[in-house]
Structures are given as structure tokens and as C-alpha cells.
Amino acid sequence: MIQMVAAGLSCLGFIAVSAMFLIWLERKVSAWIQNRLGPMRTGFQGALQPVADTVKLLLKEDIAPQGIDTLSWWLAPFFVTVPSVMAFVTIPFSSRWIPRDLNVGLLYICSITSVCVLGIFMAGWGSNNKYSLLGGMRSAAQIISYEVPLLLSVLIVVMETGTLSMQGIVQAQHGLWFIAKPHLALAFLIYLISATAEVNRVPFDIPEAESELVAGYHTEYSGMKFAMFFVAEYTNVFIVSAVATTLFLGGWQGPFLPGVVWFLLKTYGVISFLMWMRWTLPRLRMDQMMSFAWKVLTTLALVNLLVSGWMMVR
Amino acid sequence: MNQEELIINMGPQHPSTHGVLYLELKLNGEIVLDCKPHLGYLHRSIEKIAENRTYTQFIPFTDRLDYLASMNNNLGYCLAVEKLLNVEVSPRAQYIRVITAELNRVASHLVAIGTFAQDLGAYATPLFYAFRDREKIVEIFDEICGSRLTYNYMRIGGLSGDMTAGMDKSIKDFIAYERKMLVEYNELLTYNAIFLARSKNIGILPKELALNYSVTGPNLRASGVKWDLRKDEPYLLYDKFNFEVPTGIVGDAWDRFKVRLEEIAQSLRIIEQALGALPEGNPISKVNRVFRGTGESYMRTENPRGELGFYIVAEGGFNPYRCKIRSPSFSNLAVLPELIKGLNVSDTVCVLGSLDIVMGEIDR
Amino acid sequence: MQINDILQKIKEKFPSLETVALPNALVIPQSSLFEVAGFLKNEMDFENCHCITAVDRKDKMEVVYHLYSTCNRLMLTLKTIVELNDLTVESLTPFWKSANWLEREVYDLFGIKFLNHPDLRRIMNPDDWTDFPLRKDFKRLDFIPRPQTMGLKG
Numbered sequence: 035m036i037q038m039v040a041a042g043l044s045c046l047g048f049i050a051v052s053a054m055f056l057i058w059l060e061r062k063v064s065a066w067i068q069n070r071l072g073p074m075r076t077g078f079q080g081a082l083q084p085v086a087d088t089v090k091l092l093l094k095e096d097i098a099p100q101g102i103d104t105l106s107w108w109l110a111p112f113f114v115t116v117p118s119v120m121a122f123v124t125i126p127f128s129s130r131w132i133p134r135d136l137n138v139g140l141l142y143i144c145s146i147t148s149v150c151v152l153g154i155f156m157a158g159w160g161s162n163n164k165y166s167l168l169g170g171m172r173s174a175a176q177i178i179s180y181e182v183p184l185l186l187s188v189l190i191v192v193m194e195t196g197t198l199s200m201q202g203i204v205q206a207q208h209g210l211w212f213i214a215k216p217h218l219a220l221a222f223l224i225y226l227i228s229a230t231a232e233v234n235r236v237p238f239d240i241p242e243a244e245s246e247l248v249a250g251y252h253t254e255y256s257g258m259k260f261a262m263f264f265v266a267e268y269t270n271v272f273i274v275s276a277v278a279t280t281l282f283l284g285g286w287q288g289p290f291l292p293g294v295v296w297f298l299l300k301t302y303g304v305i306s307f308l309m310w311m312r313w314t315l316p317r318l319r320m321d322q323m324m325s326f327a328w329k330v331l332t333t334l335a336l337v338n339l340l341v342s343g344w345m346m347v348r
Numbered sequence: 349m350n351q352e353e354l355i356i357n358m359g360p361q362h363p364s365t366h367g368v369l370y371l372e373l374k375l376n377g378e379i380v381l382d383c384k385p386h387l388g389y390l391h392r393s394i395e396k397i398a399e400n401r402t403y404t405q406f407i408p409f410t411d412r413l414d415y416l417a418s419m420n421n422n423l424g425y426c427l428a429v430e431k432l433l434n435v436e437v438s439p440r441a442q443y444i445r446v447i448t449a450e451l452n453r454v455a456s457h458l459v460a461i462g463t464f465a466q467d468l469g470a471y472a473t474p475l476f477y478a479f480r481d482r483e484k485i486v487e488i489f490d491e492i493c494g495s496r497l498t499y500n501y502m503r504i505g506g507l508s509g510d511m512t513a514g515m516d517k518s519i520k521d522f523i524a525y526e527r528k529m530l531v532e533y534n535e536l537l538t539y540n541a542i543f544l545a546r547s548k549n550i551g552i553l554p555k556e557l558a559l560n561y562s563v564t565g566p567n568l569r570a571s572g573v574k575w576d577l578r579k580d581e582p583y584l585l586y587d588k589f590n591f592e593v594p595t596g597i598v599g600d601a602w603d604r605f606k607v608r609l610e611e612i613a614q615s616l617r618i619i620e621q622a623l624g625a626l627p628e629g630n631p632i633s634k635v636n637r638v639f640r641g642t643g644e645s646y647m648r649t650e651n652p653r654g655e656l657g658f659y660i661v662a663e664g665g666f667n668p669y670r671c672k673i674r675s676p677s678f679s680n681l682a683v684l685p686e687l688i689k690g691l692n693v694s695d696t697v698c699v700l701g702s703l704d705i706v707m708g709e710i711d712r
Numbered sequence: 713m714q715i716n717d718i719l720q721k722i723k724e725k726f727p728s729l730e731t732v733a734l735p736n737a738l739v740i741p742q743s744s745l746f747e748v749a750g751f752l753k754n755e756m757d758f759e760n761c762h763c764i765t766a767v768d769r770k771d772k773m774e775v776v777y778h779l780y781s782t783c784n785r786l787m788l789t790l791k792t793i794v795e796l797n798d799l800t801v802e803s804l805t806p807f808w809k810s811a812n813w814l815e816r817e818v819y820d821l822f823g824i825k826f827l828n829h830p831d832l833r834r835i836m837n838p839d840d841w842t843d844f845p846l847r848k849d850f851k852r853l854d855f856i857p858r859p860q861t862m863g864l865k866g
Binding site for chain 2: 760762763789808810813838845
């Protein structure tokens with residue numbers, strides 16, 4: 035019992051620290067890309083900036099606009115944050131560090147992260163703001179469409195390993211990471227693109243679309259509720275990168291260094307790649323993004339699934 | 349199913365309405381059915397102020413019209429008054445006018461490119477690149493005339509001061525630097541697949557419509573009309589320089605972007621030639637600060653955003669009797685509702701960004 | 713083609729018309745502005761209505777049109793005198809769409825009404841305002857016109 039509480043608390047602590055670190059990292063990476071310095075005043079290289087931001091957000095007045103749908107307005111931040119925290123249950127940080135190695139771990143992660151879209155849509159619907167509504171609508175359409183290629187690409191890994199347990203998948207990559215095999219490399223590509231769309235990042239940040247919808251579904255949120263959306267966003271980024279690491283990049287496996295270090299190195303590598311994309315590419319349009327999901331990615335994932343299945347039974 | 353129209357008030361506080369423009373969009377889902385622009389949030393009645401200032405006193409107010417191209421506004425106003433009074437301007441002053449006006453055109457186009465990419469969702473990176481380059485021009489201006497945004501540099505009959513020593517070297521350095529950077533813009537934006545998908549064939553402005561709406565500047569040239577006042581009705585010294593007039597083919601958002609990018613290269617060419625031929629002499633204006641004028645004059649100059657016209661009526665007083673400012677952005681914005689009908693909200697932002705308006709000169 | 717040729721053509725087309733050629737402008741009576749503008753647009757290739765503005769001459773108002781022909785590279789200034797008791801001009805929006813906003817601006821700042829204009833609202837000032845700021849007799853408590861001095865104090 036105590037062990038479980040301790041594991042839960044340390045997980046929560048890790049999530050908070052990781053989100054803060056990611057926020058700092060994003061600001062530094064973007065500054066580096068844009069010939070700026072980024073935050074410099076708070077601590078070494080502005081390392082305490084996220085702390086200052088968090089304190090500011092905690093102290094801010096919690097504003098609720100007129101005419102909101104109270105229930106969905108209040109519940110939306112929780113619906114966004116809680117699933118992303120729950121997804122940590124089956125992330126294998128090392129051979130021993132895993133909150134719980136479910137035998138349906140992958141299925142669990144995929145299903146629990148999909149709940150996020152509900153929260154985003156509730157936020158868009160409840161805010162009584164037209165920009166938020168448009169953002170929520172876009173988000174629902176986007177996340178549901180990109181779920182399909184995402185799952186299809188994940189399915190190839192399951193076919194390869196024959197298990198849904200995250201530890202099982204990592205152990206199956208002993209010696210050779212899955213990304214080294216061509217059909218799984220393609221699956222990795224599809225997964226990465228779909229995952230970018232899942233977590234609403236550029237070039238798929240259409241639900242937020244700062245230059246079009248101001249801030250999309252979280253336009254009206256302020257203070258702690260906004261902080262929850264923010265934390266959820268960065269936690270989700272961490273999760274999709276962690277899943278990518280686990281499924282395709284060998285998870286915690288690697289020579290010399292301990293498993294946790296390898297896992298975090300790989301995960302932050304994937305995150306850095308996502309950040310690089312975010313600060314370089316323009317945004318796609320809604321219809322272009324949808325047709326890309328259904329016409330290109332889903333087709334590609336299906337063909338990939340078919341071909342690799344055929345290779346396996348042959 | 350009962351379909352309702354959604355009315356969205358885009359602006360006056362919105363990240364990508366380029367100031368304080370307020371668009372009333374009527375949407376069906378995300379498709380724009382109708383668009384009604386509302387102006388006037390920046391209206392300072394500068395034309396009335398002109399009637400209450402002497403001719404020279406009004407020059408700083410022209411800075412506040414198109415605040416991204418203050419030099420060009422100064423130039424347009426001074427040329428109009430000089431046309432009214434038939435004032436001769438010394439050759440050195442004319443050359444420096446060409447150099448500063450073209451440098452400011454480069455600066456203004458850089459902002460246009462950066463903000464357009466920002467509107468397409470490239471988070472701030474192209475904008476920062478553009479401002480990094482613009483900073484170099486702004487520093488040159490700071491050295492020449494002591495300010496970074498509102499220059500108030502030109503005077504009727506000349507300039508307020510000579511170019512400081514060593515300036516031509518830093519301008520030459522900038523030209524060499526910017527030529528390298530133009531390649532980078534092409535790599536980062538122009539042929540990026542997402543950028544192309546977002547801006548190609550969006551907001552097509554046909555030639556006839558552009559002329560009928562009196563659209564001018566890069567927007568008109570992007571529609572395939574080879575029309576540039578510097579070439580077709582040369583004022584100042586523009587007939588002495590070699591430069592091309594870049595034009596687009598279809599007149600979509602991408603063409604407008606591309607024309608601006610190419611114009612930067614042409615402006616650099618003009619600056620290089622002007623620097624090479626810069627004569628000695630005294631460019632400082634010898635005209636009295638206060639004078640009377642009679643008659644009327646209409647002078648058009650090619651601003652970065654199009655044709656800026658000053659219509660000055662003088663009735664013998666110290667002040668202009670009437671000063672009408674024909675601002676290019678005003679006419680360029682008028683065409684927006686025609687362009688975005690049937691497109692969606694994302695494209696609205698794209699088209700608005702590609703028209704490159706400055707509210708300071710629309711509202712005046 | 714020069715401004716004199718244009719004047720000649722207009723004389724031929726509208727013999728009854730009395731035009732006065734200023735150094736660089738044509739003055740056309742209020743009543744025949746629409747016809748002349750249509751003629752200039754359709755037959756003289758003035759495809760560009762560059763600028764519309766007005767000048768308050770205290771006892772009357774002038775509406776000034778700057779038309780431009782890109783193929784002839786010719787700018788023509790049309791002027792129409794309107795009396796203060798009848799501040800109306802025919803709108804030129806059927807010929808040039810750019811006239812739409814430009815006429816709204818003149819209406820907003822001078823109070824000259826454009827007949828048959830599709831959307832004659834104030835464009836810059838608030839809709840419920842009643843003043844016309846660019847008129848010479850415009851007065852407000854917080855706006856005192858500067859005296860015509862050398863620009864110095866006093």
C-alpha cells in the first residue's frame with residue numbers, strides 16, 4: 035500500500051517537474067532557433083522561469099466568463115489533465131521502474147489518451163466563445179482522424195512482438211531496435227506524424243491556431259485552469275515521445291548507462307525533434323490536414339500493416 | 349437540418365489583423381459567407397492636423413501614416429510640396445533620398461514577409477529572422493537621422509542632415525548580408541511544401557478586379573500587371589537606375605509573397621547603384637522653414653505597399669488649405685471581402701497577411 | 713494622348729456640356745458627372761479611380777476625382793462643385809469599385825451624400841456621430857483651430 039502511494043506520488047512529482055522542464059526547454063530551443071536568448075533572469079539560464087510562471091498562474095484570479103456551460107467549463111481541465119497523468123501507469127522507465135506493467139499496457143495508453151479530446155471539446159463548448167467552439171470542433175475532428183493511422187502503426191509492433199505489455203515490447207527489442215526494420219521504420223514515421231497531430235503541435239496545431247483562433251479551446255481559461263491545460267499539453271508530448279521510445283527506439287535498453295538515463299535521453303531526443311518541427315514549419319489548413327490523415331496516412335498505414343502481416347505469415 | 353450562420357468578430361483585438369482592423373465574418377461552419385471590415389480605430393484625423401500646421405511642421409505626422417515605411421511617406425509629402433513650390437533639390441540629397449527610401453522599402457517588405465509567415469502559423473521564427481535583418485536597416489537609419497521608427501528625415505528642398513561618414517560602408521555590408529539571407533528565406537519558406545499548400549491558389553486577385561479596385565503596389569504586380577511608378581512614371585532619379593519589376597502570374601497569396609521577396613533584391617540593386625554614383629555636395633535643405641504656397645499639386649510615389657498620393661491644395665497661407673492622403677493600404681484592403689468569400693477562416697488570415705496592410709495609413 | 717485631347721473628346725461627345733479646364737483639371741457640373749465618368753471609364757480607358765476627395769471652399773464644396781489610365785499613363789483630375797444647400801453627387805461605384813470606400817470616406821469627413829451608393833455609412837468615425845470633421849466650420853470644445861501664423865507660438 036505504502037509502496038503504491040509512494041509510486042503514485044513520485045510519478046506525480048515527475049510529471050510536474052517534467053512539464054516544467056519541458057516548458058523551459060521549449061523556450062530555450064525556440065530562442066536558440068530564433069536568434070534569441072530566451073529567459074535569462076531567473077536562475078542559471080532562466081531555469082527557474084517555469085517556477086515563476088507556475089507561481090504567477092497559481093496566484094491569478096480564476097475568471098469565468100458570462101454564459102458558460104458551468105459543468106463542462108469546470109470539468110474540462112480535469113478531463114484533459116487526468117488521462118495524461120493516468121497514462122504514466124504503464125510507461126516503462128527502466129526494467130524495474132514501471133508503476134504497473136499491465137498485460138494490456140499499450141491498449142490502455144492508447145485508449146486513455148483518447149479521452150483528452152473529450153476535455154478539449156468540453157472546453158470549447160463550455161467557454162461560450164466562438165473561437166473556442168471552432169477550436170473544439172477542429173480538435174474533435176482532428177484527434178479522431180489521426181487516431182486511426184496511429185493505432186494502425188502501433189498494431190504492427192503488436193504483431194511483431196505478440197504482446198501488449200510495454201515491458202514485453204521493450205524486451206522484444208533486445209539487440210535490435212524496431213526502427214532498424216524497414217516496415218517498422220515506416221510505422222515509426224506514421225506514428226510520429228499522427229502523434230504530433232494527437233498532441234496538437236505544429237504543423238497540426240489547428241485547434242489552437244494562435245493566428246486564427248487566438249488560442250482556440252483555451253482562449254477563455256486563465257489562472258490554474260489554464261495551467262492545467264498547459265501541463266496536460268506538455269505531459270502529452272512526453273507521453274507520445276515515451277511511447278515512441280518504448281515501441282520503436284528500444285525503450286530503456288542501451289549499453290553502459292542505466293536504463294532510466296537511456297529512456298529519458300531517447301524520449302527527450304524525440305521531444306526535441308517535435309520542438310524543432312514546431313518552430314520551423316507553418317500550420318496546415320483544416321481540410322488539408324483531414325485529407326492528409328485519411329487519404330495518405332491511413333492508406334499508408336493499412337498497406338504497411340498488410341505487407342508486414344503477409345511477410346510474417348509467409 | 350437547421351443551419352445557422354455564425355458571426356465572428358475578428359478584431360479589433362486579434363493576433364493577426366495587423367493592428368486594429370475589425371472584420372465581421374459571417375461563417376457557415378468555417379466557410380466565410382460574407383465579410384464586413386470596420387475601420388477607424390486608429391483614426392487621428394491627420395488630414396485635419398495638416399490644415400493646422402505649417403508645411404514643414406506636418407512632415408513628422410507623415411511618419412505616423414505607414415509607420416513601417418516612414419522614409420517613403422516623408423519622401424512622398426516632400427515631393428508633393430516641392431511640386432507645388434517648384435523647388436530644386438540638390439543631387440546629393442536626391443541620391444540619399446533614393447537610398448533611404450529603398451532601404452526602408454526593404455525593411456517594410458521584410459516585416460511583410462515575416463508577418464505573413466506568422467499568419468500562416470510558422471510560430472515566430474520567420475518573423476524573428478525578418479526582424480533580425482530589419483534591425484540592421486533600423487540601425488543604419490538611427491545613425492543617419494537619429495531615430496529608429498519615425499524618421500522625420502526629409503525636408504522640403506532637401507534633407508535635415510547629411511549621411512554620416514562611413515555610412516556607405518555599413519550599407520554595402522548590409523546589401524551583401526541581405527543577399528545571403530534572401531537565399532535563406534527561400535529555403536525556409538518559399539518552397540516549403542506546407543507553405544505552398546497554404547498560400548498557392550488562395551485569394552486569387554484577377555487583373556481586372558485589381559485595377560477596378562485601384563489596388564496598387566506589390567499586390568497589383570502579383571496579379572500580373574507590370575506597373576511600377578518608379579519605372580513607368582519615374583520620379584526622383586529612378587530613371588537612372590537599372591532594375592526589374594517583378595510580377596506574379598496568378599495573383600494568389602504566394603505570388604504576392606514572392607513579388608515582395610523579389611522586390612527586396614531589386615531594391616538592393618538600386619541602393620548599390622545609388623551608392624556608387626553618390627555625388628558630393630550639400631544635401632541640407634536651403635528652403636525657409638515657413639513659406640506660403642498657392643495652387644494645388646497631386647504627387648504619387650511608389651510606397652512599399654502601393655501608390656501613396658498627396659493631394660495638396662494651397663490658398664496662400666502658411667498652412668496647406670487641404671491635404672488629402674491617398675493611402676495604398678486603404679484601397680488594398682477594400683478588395684478583401686471579394687477575395688475571401690468562400691474560403692475558410694484560416695485562409696482569411698492568409699489573404700489578409702498577404703495583402704500587407706498597415707492600419708496607420710488606412711485610418712489616418 | 714494629353715489632357716487637351718481628352719477635353720476635346722468630351723466636348724465632341726457632350727456638346728452641351730460646359731467644362732472649364734483648370735491648369736490640370738476638368739470642372740464638370742454636378743448633373744452630368746455620372747455620364748462623363750461613364751464615358752471616361754468605358755471609352756477613354758480610365759480603368760482606375762485613384763482617389764476621391766473633397767475640398768471645403770467655405771461657400772461651396774469641391775469633389776475631386778483623380779482618374780488614371782494605365783495604358784495611356786494619364787492622370788485626369790475631375791472636379792465637381794456642389795453648393796452647400798445641395799450636398800449630393802451621383803455615386804461612381806457602378807464604374808469603379810474602389811469608389812465605394814473612397815466615397816464613404818468623403819461622406820464621413822465632409823457630409824457629402826453620394827446618391828445610389830450601395831453602402832453609404834460612416835467609415836472611420838462612429839456611426840452615431842453627427843459632425844463632419846474636415847469641414848472648415850467644424851468646432852468642438854476640445855478642438856481649437858490654430859491661427860494662421862508662422863507656426864510659432866502666438
